[in-house]
Amino acid sequence: MAEATKEAKPATPAPIWGKGAPHIRIENVSKRFGDFVAVDNVSLRIEKGELFALLGGSGCGKTTLLRMLAGFESPTSGKISIDGQDMAGVAPYERPVNMMFQSYALFPHMSVEKNVGYGLKHEAMSDKERADRVREMLDLVQLTPLAGRKPHQISGGQRQRVALARALACHPKVLLLDEPLGALDKKLREHMQIELANIQYKTGITFVVVTHDQEEAMTLATRIAVMDKGVVRQIGSATEIYEYPNSRFVAGFIGSINLEDGVVDEVSEECTFVRVDALGGVFRARADKRVKKGDKITFAIRPEKITITRSKPDRAVNTIAGTVNDLGYFGKDSLYRVKLANGEIVSVNFVNARRAGENERIAQWEDKVWLSFDPTAVILLTE
Ligand SMILES: Nc1ncnc2c1ncn2[C@@H]1O[C@H](COP(=O)(O)OP(=O)(O)O)[C@@H](O)[C@H]1O
Numbered sequence: 219m220a221e222a223t224k225e226a227k228p229a230t231p232a233p234i235w236g237k238g239a240p241h242i243r244i245e246n247v248s249k250r251f252g253d254f255v256a257v258d259n260v261s262l263r264i265e266k267g268e269l270f271a272l273l274g275g276s277g278c279g280k281t282t283l284l285r286m287l288a289g290f291e292s293p294t295s296g297k298i299s300i301d302g303q304d305m306a307g308v309a310p311y312e313r314p315v316n317m318m319f320q321s322y323a324l325f326p327h328m329s330v331e332k333n334v335g336y337g338l339k340h341e342a343m344s345d346k347e348r349a350d351r352v353r354e355m356l357d358l359v360q361l362t363p364l365a366g367r368k369p370h371q372i373s374g375g376q377r378q379r380v381a382l383a384r385a386l387a388c389h390p391k392v393l394l395l396d397e398p399l400g401a402l403d404k405k406l407r408e409h410m411q412i413e414l415a416n417i418q419y420k421t422g423i424t425f426v427v428v429t430h431d432q433e434e435a436m437t438l439a440t441r442i443a444v445m446d447k448g449v450v451r452q453i454g455s456a457t458e459i460y461e462y463p464n465s466r467f468v469a470g471f472i473g474s475i476n477l478e479d480g481v482v483d484e485v486s487e488e489c490t491f492v493r494v495d496a497l498g499g500v501f502r503a504r505a506d507k508r509v510k511k512g513d514k515i516t517f518a519i520r521p522e523k524i525t526i527t528r529s530k531p532d533r534a535v536n537t538i539a540g541t542v543n544d545l546g547y548f549g550k551d552s553l554y555r556v557k558l559a560n561g562e563i564v565s566v567n568f569v570n571a572r573r574a575g576e577n578e579r580i581a582q583w584e585d586k587v588w589l590s591f592d593p594t595a596v597i598l599l600t601e
């Protein structure tokens with residue numbers, strides 16, 4: 219049999235103008251409005267060329283933090299520096315940053331081309347240089363054929379690209395984007411997420427994106443800061459925050475998860491045994507040096523890491539019996555809500571890898587089922 223040919227990894231292209239772009243350093247930054255603390259002692263570093271996401275629910279301080287980077291607000295305390303330069307007292311237009319606003323704020327009477335050119339109004343350049351730059355930007359966002367149209371003559375996704383081209387036209391070292399895809403419908407959003415990531419990759423500019431949408435943050439970002447009530451709760455890659463959340467808050471905020479109170483029953487070199495009354499027994503997790511016998515912890519497990527079967531699984535540990543209480547079919551997968559003997563509900567995700575009709579499902583409402591999971595699937599949370 220012919221061996222499958224391995225695809226060559228594409229060479230990383232040299233960034234067009236992001237070379238020497240800055241590190242952003244945010245050190246112990248707080249922002250108060252009167253008595254209200256909107257941003258609470260945030261420290262983080264954003265590396266050059268990163269696509270960094272600030273993720274959190276409405277009102278957690280994302281926009282305020284972004285506006286402080288842009289210079290529209292100044293911190294009540296703490297320090298922001300870009301490329302080693304302290305930004306205190308530096309006006310927005312003097313910073314090596316540009317901001318793309320949520321509403322796009324395009325000029326309705328101006329053509330696409332003119333809108334993009336408007337981003338260069340502060341730049342000292344010749345007409346030729348200006349025209350070249352506009353052409354470069356339109357090419358980057360693939361809008362050259364629509365250069366002469368007005369904003370109302372193009373689609374929402376295209377308007378978003380005009381706003382992006384305008385914000386990028388002055389070659390900022392850092393682009394700040396506040397909910398850049400918020401106005402788009404789901405399909406277009408998914409498409410534009412990829413476009414945005416491609417443009418960031420091509421230009422090598424540091425992007426800081428604010429979003430409340432966890433899937434968006436995970437698709438786009440190299441790293442994510444999860445915010446809650448003005449505080450950064452965790453910083454990490456999408457994988458890190460999904461598979462290794464550091465707290466009950468982050469675990470619950472990112473994706474769906476079963477969270478149960480547990481008490482450490484026993485620890486050994488190989489594993490940790492946890493008594494979880496809600497699940498009706500003692501369960502095995504990976505060895506964890508942070509916990510000791512008697513510790514109260516949260517026992518967490520993602521729905522897709524639980525296996526649902528009709529017959530009792532072979533494994534001796536981490537199996538639970540239950541009854542299908544609710545069943546949701548989403549096409550590519552199904553969500554089973556399984557009721558245990560004590561009434562507790564456990565969510566299980568089942569990938570519909572096999573094509574099957576409604577009557578051929580692995581389990582129906584009221585069916586008796588078994589749940590099982592690997593010790594490595596368990597997340598032990600101490601916060
Ligand atoms: N200029 C302001 N004056 C008073 N409160 C403000 C001001 N700007 C923002 N806030 C408050 O600070 C909190 C964080 O706001 P914001 O940063 O816009 O949140 P997010 O972008 O995460 O939704 C909110 O409770 C908001 O009402």
Ligand SMILES: [Mg+2]
Pocket residue numbers: 280281282
């Ligand atoms: Mg906001």
